[in-house]
Amino acid sequence: MRDAQATTIYLKDYRVPDFLIDKTDLHFELFESHTLVHSRLAMRRNPQAPSNKAALQLDGAELELVSLSIDGSALSGSAYQINGETLTIPDVPAQFELACTTRIEPHNNTSLEGLYKSSGMFCTQCEAEGFRKITWYLDRPDVMSVYTVTVDADAARYPVLLSNGNLVATENLANGRHRAVWEDPFKKPAYLFALVAGDLERVSDSFVTMSGRKVDLHIYVEAKDVDKCDHAMTSLKNAMRWDEEVYGREYDLDIFNIVAVDDFNMGAMENKSLNIFNTSCVLASPGTTTDAGFQRVEGVVAHEYFHNWSGNRVTCRDWFQLSLKEGFTVFRDAEFSADMGSPVVKRVEDVSLLRTAQFAEDAGPMSHPVRPDSYMEISNFYTVTIYEKGAEVVRMIHTLLGPEQFRKGSDLYFERHDGQAVTCEDFVRAMEEASGIDLTQFRHWYSQAGTPELEVSGHYDAAAETFALTVKQNCRPTPGQKEKQPFHIPLAMGLLGDAGALPLTLRGVQPDTETADNTHTVLHVTEPEQTFIFEQVKEAPVPSLLRGFSAPVKLYYDYDRDDLLFLMQQDTDGFNRWEASQQLGVLALKDMIAAHRKGEGCALDSRLITAGQSLLCDESLDPAMVALMLTLPSEGYLAELMQPVDVLANHAARQQARLELAIALNGELLATYRRLSMAQGEYQPTAEQIASRSLKNLCLQYLMLLPDEHSLQLCLEQLATADNMTDRLSALVALLNSDYEKEKALALQQFYQQWQHEPLVINQWFQVQATCSRPGTLTRVHELLNHPAFEIRNPNKVRAVIGAFCGQNAVNFHQTDGAGYRFLADQVIALNSINPQIAARLLGPLSKWQKYLPEQQALMKAELERIAACAGLSRDVYEVVSKSLAE
Structure with a gap:
């Protein structure tokens, strides 16, 4: 357990390492009761360090030191000191070999950091600071070394032995053991080290790079999962081809391995040439995986592959620069997924996550810039701000420079910094120098926290034929940052008239004759x-603002409801058509929420019904966009717009609105459901089929809100006959959120019996129950924690039950007696000693306690104080709780 009272680490205190490690030789002896790690490090003093007399200080945690020597001479106990997580050797030469043997117990490592066991398999997770749980080392990203790794293990139990780079030797040893030796020719920091040893099957393919080299591709899984690897392999080859075509980046080794692991804190890890994946992000088949699951596999496989350049070949100088690799790579994987499917749908999905999760983070106690100024536990900063907002910052650079200049900037960045550990500033500087565009003010996006707000107003002068658009920007105070400098914000926009998009002539700006579209511009x-x-401007226009969500801001413009309906129908920007539907929905729901709080009645705005009828009757529209536009703003999004948050009123109003839509659109919903059901052929996870299923299943969700026996039969029939998990699970969700108690109990039982041997499917079974909005769900969640298939040490199961209930089921989590808050606090306290990283990540819903009604605030704060009073808090949990209570 780490010390909860750890000091805060500040970016301003960064200094270069006193020592470098030119070569790292590791020898692992894997046994059932323990592992011996023998390391030989070729070390030297850093010529860039301010002092040539500094003591050697190595990082380590939960290690038993067996031996320690320098240049072959063993060190006595008086020659070094161990203090907590630091081993200090005061007197070392300028250049030397440090040899160290440590003893660790992977089978007892429940934190899933460092070397641990999952389903009988040895595996590693070293980002951010897991390597120090393996051996004493300079565990920081700016210390890069060439690695040779030798792995010894029982040949029968662990026939597959993997590490980074190329396999250079194998050997059979005595006593039924065997050995594999791996060499990685590329320098890397310790966080990119990987090791896997297990009884695994291999699915293989190959890829020929743009220079004609053949790369062997392997996915290692348990034998039962061999038939679930095709989609991941296809996604990998598509990503390799896309990175060559779009960024000119070719893979640099002759082998690329992926391993699927069931116990994993994250989605996946980009270790050089040996990517380790959570099973949920690599295994996919129609019978067990939803459309969203297929898309997640495709996106995560691409993300980790793209890291080979944006993260591995060019890595971070320090952990404050985490978004340098993550933000850039999320942007890259989002563009890849958009090219593989629907760009507009992908953009809507990404923005929806940003608005509900990242905007909430910006407004909460854990708010931090894309490049943080400080942290107590780096694991707490693998956040939506670092990843998703970081990607939006890169997207804005792409918007400001344009695709051609952005490509020049990325080429310069990779060429200039290949093999280096660098900073966000180095990335921005490369973009500036390649394009000639000054990004000085733009840098505020990296250093300032919070979500900027734009208040926009328009004035049309009919006599002068001018339209004046006035924009005011502001960013509210965040912890440690009361005053903010103005941001450089790209505001993409257009003007719409009765005849469609209007040509734009901006006063004082020469028109771009090279751009074919003169109806769109970026301010x-x-x-x-x-x-x-x-x-x-020949007529009074309706402005289309923040097109494509060109900046991660909150925008306020006084549209009337008819304007929003007009934008839904006429805007040439697909994202903004959806955005208009959301804003119209927000206005309607605000009326209904206000009425509900007063105990009054309020009918749904008829414009939403009119729009719904038009959308459902137009078969030429993209079904995925129709589904998105027919989906009312989520309760999570409403919570970001209305404070204090009245969870029960928000839920009641939204449920009423959904019911009114179901009643008014019953005929159209039923006709659409039948049409799309009849058109469905053999399952394929293509964009077209995914779009059709999304609208069909949304129609079923609406139909099941009605006390209609025919709808129930449609739902049960789909549940029984579906040939894919998307349709099957959608029917189960619709049934669970209905009044049919007998049918839902039977359906849950039958579903479990059918899929009990598929852990990923059972995780979905857990999740649909944990997120059910019906009363009594908390009682069911308590029961699920005692279910034979639930395992508190498995992060996927914790997320499926505890995380899903507390983070995605607001109406039940925020029940008025505070039972939901007590439940979460109990689970965090229990997990604190098992897996601190997961425990800290669960705390998000409690950390935002100040957003809610006074009576809820008091109950939530009391649970945070109860957690804070516990002895032995990990650094991870302590940081989140202490910052939450400091507000």
Whole structure:
């Protein structure tokens, strides 16, 4: 257990390492009761360090030191000191070999950091600071070394022995053991080290790079999962081809391995040439995986592959620069997924996550810049701000520079810094130098926390035929940052008239004759207040603002509801058509929420019904976009717009609105459901089929809100006859959230009996129950914790039950007696000693206690205080709780 009272680490205190490690030789002897790790490190003093007399200080945690020597001479106990997680050797030469043997117990390592066991298999997770649980080392990303790794293990139990790089030797040893030796020719920091030993099957393929080299591709899984690897392999080859075509990046080794692991804290890890994946992000088959699951596999496989350049070949100088690799790579994987499917649908999905999760983080006690100023436990900063907002920052650079100049910037960045550990500043500077565009003010996006807000107003002068757009920007105070400098915000926009998109002539700006589309432009918002004047505007326009969500901001414009309906029907920007539907829904729901809080009645705005009828009757529209536009704003999004948050009122109003839509659109919903059901052929996870299933299943969700026996039969029939998990699980969700108690109990029982031998499917079975909005769900969640298939040490199962209930079931988590809060606190306290990283990540719903009604605030704060009073808190949990209570 780490010390909860650890000091805060600050970016301003960064200093280069006193020592470097040119070569790392590791020899692992794997046994059932323990592992011996023998390391030989070729070390030297760093010529860039301020002192040539500094003591050697190595990082380590939960290690038993067996031996320690320098240049072959054993060190006595008086020659070094161990203090907590630091081993200090005061007197070392300028250049030397440090040899160390440690003893560790992977089978008892429940934190899933370092070397641990999962389903009888040895595996590693070293990012961010897991390597120090393997051996004493300079565990920091700016210390890069060439690795040779020898692994010895029982040949029968662990026939597969893997590490980074190339397999250079194998050998049979005495006593039924065997050995594999791996060499990685590329320098890497310790966090990219990987090792796997297990009884695994291999699915193989190959890829020929743009220079004609053949790369062997392997996916290692348990024998029962061999038939679930095809989609991941296809996704990998597509990603390799895309990275060559779009970024000119070719894979640099002759082998690329992926291993699926069931116990994993994250989604996947980009270790050089040996990616270790959570099983949920690599295994996929129609019978066991939903459409969203297929898309997740495709996106995560691409993300980890793209890291080979944006993260591995060029890595982070320190952990404050985490978004340098993660933000850039999330942007890259999002563009890849958009190219593989529907760009507009992908953008809507990404923005929805940003608005509900990242905006909430920006407004909460854990708010931090894309490049944080400080941290207590780095594991707490693998956040939506680092990943998703970081990706939005890169996207804005792409918007400001344009695709061609952005490609020049990325080429310069990779060429200049290949093999180096660098900073966010190095990335921005490469973009500036390649494009000639000054990004000085833009850098505030890296250093300032919070979500900027844009207040926009428009004025049309019919006599002058001008339209003036005034933009005011503001960013509210966040912890440690009361005052904010103006951001450089790219505001993509257009003007719409009765005949469609209007040509744009911006006063003071020469038109771009090279751009074919003169109805779309990007405004550079750089001042606290600016006015942009458009000339030759022949009619009063409706502005289409923040097209494609061109910046991660909150935008306020006083649209009336007819304007929003007009934008839904006429906007040439697909994202903004969806956005108009959401804003119209927000206005309607606000009326209904206000009425509910007063105990009054309020009918749903008829415009939403009119829009729904139009959408469902137009078969030429993309079904996925129709489904998105027919989905009312989520309770999570409403919680970001209305404070204090009245969870029960929000839920009641949204449920009423859904019911009114179901009643009014019953005929259209039923006709659409039948049409799409008849058109469905053999399952394929293609964009077209995914789109059709998304609308079909949304129709079923609406139909099941009605007390209609025919709808129930449709739902039961789909549940019984579906040939894919998307349709099957959608029917189960619709049934669970209905009034049919007998049918749902039977369906749950039958589902479990059919799929009990598929852990990933059972995780979905857990999740649909934990997120059920019906009363009594908390009682069911308590029962699930005692279910034979639940395992508290497995992060996937913890997320499926505890995380899903507390983070995705607001109406039940926030029940008025505070039982949901007590439940979460109990689980965090229990997990603190098992897996601190997962425990800390569960705390998000409690950390935002100040957003809610006073009576809820008191109950939530009391549970945070109960956690804070516990002895032996991990650094992970302590940091989140202490910052939450400091607000």
